[in-house]
Amino acid sequence: MNTLIALAGLAVLILVLEIINLRKTIVPLTILGLLAALGITFCDVQILSDNYNNMIVETNFSKMFSSLFIVITIFLVAMSQDFYKEQYEKISDYISLKIFLLIGAVCMISFGNLTMFFIGLEILSITLYILAGSNPTKIKSNEAGMKYFLLGSFASGFILFGIALIYGATASFDLNTISNAILNPETPNFLSLGVVLVTIGMLFKIAAFPFHFWAPDVYQGSPTITTASMSTLAKVAAMATLFKIHAIFESYISEAFTVLLICLAIVTMFVGNIMALKQDNIKRMLAYSGISHAGFMMIALFNTANATAELFYYAAAYSFASIAAFAIIIAVCKNYKDEKIKHFKGLGKQNPMMAAVLTMALLSMAGIPIFAGFFGKFFLFDSALQSGHLELVIFGVINSIISVYYYFKVINQMYSQEAISELPETNHSWIYKTVAVLAILLNIAMGLCPSSILNLF
Amino acid sequence: MNVTFILLTLLIGAILTFVAGKKMALNVAVLTSLVALGLTAFNICEFQNGIDVSFQTQWMTKPNIWISLKADGLSLLMVTLTTFLTPLILLTAVGKDYKNPHKLFALVLFMAFAMTGTFLAEDGFVYYIFWELALIPIFFIALLWGSDTWEIRKAAIIKFFIYTFAGSLFMLIAFLYLYQKSGSFLLPNLAQISLTADEQTWIFLAFFLAYAIKLPIFPFHTWQANTYEKSPAIGTMLLSGIMLKMGVYSILRWQLPLTPQVDERVLNTVLVLCIIGIIYASLIALRETNLKRLLAYSSMAHVGLIAAGAYTFTQDGMQGAVVQMLAHGIVIVALFFLVEIIYKRYRTYEIKDLGGIRAHAIKFTSFFLIFLFASIGLPGTFSFIGEFTLLYSLSQIGWIYAILGGSTIIFGAYYMLKMFEDAILGKTNVKTFADLNSIEFLVLFVLAVAVIFFGIYPKPITDLLFFSI
Numbered sequence: 001m002n003t004l005i006a007l008a009g010l011a012v013l014i015l016v017l018e019i020i021n022l023r024k025t026i027v028p029l030t031i032l033g034l035l036a037a038l039g040i041t042f043c044d045v046q047i048l049s050d051n052y053n054n055m056i057v058e059t060n061f062s063k064m065f066s067s068l069f070i071v072i073t074i075f076l077v078a079m080s081q082d083f084y085k086e087q088y089e090k091i092s093d094y095i096s097l098k099i100f101l102l103i104g105a106v107c108m109i110s111f112g113n114l115t116m117f118f119i120g121l122e123i124l125s126i127t128l129y130i131l132a133g134s135n136p137t138k139i140k141s142n143e144a145g146m147k148y149f150l151l152g153s154f155a156s157g158f159i160l161f162g163i164a165l166i167y168g169a170t171a172s173f174d175l176n177t178i179s180n181a182i183l184n185p186e187t188p189n190f191l192s193l194g195v196v197l198v199t200i201g202m203l204f205k206i207a208a209f210p211f212h213f214w215a216p217d218v219y220q221g222s223p224t225i226t227t228a229s230m231s232t233l234a235k236v237a238a239m240a241t242l243f244k245i246h247a248i249f250e251s252y253i254s255e256a257f258t259v260l261l262i263c264l265a266i267v268t269m270f271v272g273n274i275m276a277l278k279q280d281n282i283k284r285m286l287a288y289s290g291i292s293h294a295g296f297m298m299i300a301l302f303n304t305a306n307a308t309a310e311l312f313y314y315a316a317a318y319s320f321a322s323i324a325a326f327a328i329i330i331a332v333c334k335n336y337k338d339e340k341i342k343h344f345k346g347l348g349k350q351n352p353m354m355a356a357v358l359t360m361a362l363l364s365m366a367g368i369p370i371f372a373g374f375f376g377k378f379f380l381f382d383s384a385l386q387s388g389h390l391e392l393v394i395f396g397v398i399n400s401i402i403s404v405y406y407y408f409k410v411i412n413q414m415y416s417q418e419a420i421s422e423l424p425e426t427n428h429s430w431i432y433k434t435v436a437v438l439a440i441l442l443n444i445a446m447g448l449c450p451s452s453i454l455n456l457f
Numbered sequence: 458m459n460v461t462f463i464l465l466t467l468l469i470g471a472i473l474t475f476v477a478g479k480k481m482a483l484n485v486a487v488l489t490s491l492v493a494l495g496l497t498a499f500n501i502c503e504f505q506n507g508i509d510v511s512f513q514t515q516w517m518t519k520p521n522i523w524i525s526l527k528a529d530g531l532s533l534l535m536v537t538l539t540t541f542l543t544p545l546i547l548l549t550a551v552g553k554d555y556k557n558p559h560k561l562f563a564l565v566l567f568m569a570f571a572m573t574g575t576f577l578a579e580d581g582f583v584y585y586i587f588w589e590l591a592l593i594p595i596f597f598i599a600l601l602w603g604s605d606t607w608e609i610r611k612a613a614i615i616k617f618f619i620y621t622f623a624g625s626l627f628m629l630i631a632f633l634y635l636y637q638k639s640g641s642f643l644l645p646n647l648a649q650i651s652l653t654a655d656e657q658t659w660i661f662l663a664f665f666l667a668y669a670i671k672l673p674i675f676p677f678h679t680w681q682a683n684t685y686e687k688s689p690a691i692g693t694m695l696l697s698g699i700m701l702k703m704g705v706y707s708i709l710r711w712q713l714p715l716t717p718q719v720d721e722r723v724l725n726t727v728l729v730l731c732i733i734g735i736i737y738a739s740l741i742a743l744r745e746t747n748l749k750r751l752l753a754y755s756s757m758a759h760v761g762l763i764a765a766g767a768y769t770f771t772q773d774g775m776q777g778a779v780v781q782m783l784a785h786g787i788v789i790v791a792l793f794f795l796v797e798i799i800y801k802r803y804r805t806y807e808i809k810d811l812g813g814i815r816a817h818a819i820k821f822t823s824f825f826l827i828f829l830f831a832s833i834g835l836p837g838t839f840s841f842i843g844e845f846t847l848l849y850s851l852s853q854i855g856w857i858y859a860i861l862g863g864s865t866i867i868f869g870a871y872y873m874l875k876m877f878e879d880a881i882l883g884k885t886n887v888k889t890f891a892d893l894n895s896i897e898f899l900v901l902f903v904l905a906v907a908v909i910f911f912g913i914y915p916k917p918i919t920d921l922l923f924f925s926i
Contacts, residue, residue, distance in 0.1 A: 369586040451517035
């Protein structure tokens, strides 16, 4: 709760700063504020300790994920300074929206009551709708905002419907009461319908098959920094929430539904990977690869008792690699209208450092050892085997192989030796490089000592 | 003093080489690799004096993973092969103008580091990491410094990468499965768990996929000739001289000990595949007109025999595999270097454009002949001992295997001598061919001494090997 209050205060403060004409200090102050919030969250500083009627429950799980979200937001905010240079008069709006996004994510992850969950979800979604459409001069951005809004509202509707049914069956929004009620054999049958509807809504949010159709268009159309937020912060928040909800209802849902979810996870991996093979736009490619990563993270759902740390590790590894990749993509594609993969041709020669960072980020996503992505996959596979789901591991491995192809397509482009004289000389802002390097260093550090993360749980 | 120092030397050497800049890179790289060789020799001496040079420390508690480097005879032999060949392979680059040499040589050392790690690791997980790490430098070496146009090269190299990566992931599943049973990745612990014959067969197959692609065994070989052809000389030597041996080593160290009760039929099928590979590769080599591709297929035939020997599950087969592995490593590196020398002079690998070199370069021709005979296993060379033991082990399984496997020697003699006749002998070539310079001479001389010395007196190697078995 302290985190939430601190963040909300920060978001309002940013808007105030704009009013009192301190626009230049917004980004540095926000980063400082976020660092403070990170300290509060991570070190469990209890300034106000009430339980707020069990609305927000702070567990180790929520603490760790909140910290991860804050770190991701710090990276995103740091990049905003340069990214919104052309719309600098609106920077306070954009930054505070990013903080609201963070608030939504934290709310979603630490709810103790389904109303709180829904509020968090809506804060997150509405901010994303705005951010997706935040480039009014670009038709694609408008399309992305509209599409995301329409489809997202449907998903929210499903979730609300589901919550209503759960309430009808258990007479409560409170998680404790609900978990007691599902043990009671007299609970009405339509509770399961509610659970299914909530799950469907969350599957939409993580862009799992067959609710993934919005993702490529929205990712491609949105401003790149919003895409970065969506594919890291929003996806991980939704995934962790789905995990939490699934853990609550796991004992209640039927065997058949679990089998269905397993199939969905496998198909999600395949759809994401196979569609990514043919893309020539890197944002679209990363959207599809994000879909397959969601499929990988769904593996954690089938061993909720033991896979918490594994899911966190995978999510963090994936987020840091994505942040690094997106920082480079923003820097490289700033001067182009679109984000074609061919723009990366010759980057290895022109700017070896950036090419190296992007290579490492992609290698991590592909799951090549020593990068955290590999350990993430490994831990998830391990947890799947623990619960006896060998099929998930085999299909996961096959998908890892497929994904190598398209990640290496980008790497090949960067080190291509064909004529690259037409490449415009650009001065890439140092901020993107710093963010990218820091993110990839975090990723490698996680890879070198994974137990330091796993032991936190 | 233990084996970690070899690894650290190579890793730090890779960084130093990169930092040293374009001019000094080669010197630094050669120096580091020589230091690594010295350390290896020192470790072997200590090992033979009964001092334990292994190293073990826990890396992660959950999952239970140890950085465990176990030095026994087999590992130390493989490490010796790596550290012995690395400086020589680096020296072959003298006088050749590679772009960005500091990056290239840093990658070579990094690859040597990863391969040494593979040979030493006793923890399945760490072993897997080293195994995969070795793939990244060779990918970039072949991609950035290779020959032919970008598109063709890229296709070949990507194919190679995806093939090997795919195979090794199945090995990872096998390891994960074993880990579930034993709660540890350490080889002694994995060997203790009792598995049903069915489970063993599946695990055998998962490992087999990884190693069959790496070696390669028919029908997983399609990446090989193209990759060898498109890689720069250094890359080809690393691939054929050392990286292939990772596969054979792993069969002996991991696959066979973990699956002693594998289904007889599966084992027979694998043996037959190896034999098919031998004959198939030999037949293609007969028809090849490109020197590098010819050597690639001859290498596949030889490795097929090594694998067949290892899969016989006999004591002789395993020893023969180790000896032949070392011999093949030395000989194939020398042959690829000789081919590279031809390329440096004449700018071609096509046999039909060559011929009549003997009169120009008598030293070159002599070395060529030595390694050619070593390659076909003439008595008195290192390969003879290995091939003989391997064929003997095959004969224990069935005469037909030994006869078919032995055809590699006959075929080998035919296509190698034919190649020699067409490429080296014949009417004196109108283009002059400068004889070996001092560095080239040195490299070939060291390799030739190794081949002949161990051919006559293999005791040091078998001694070291028996120390472990």
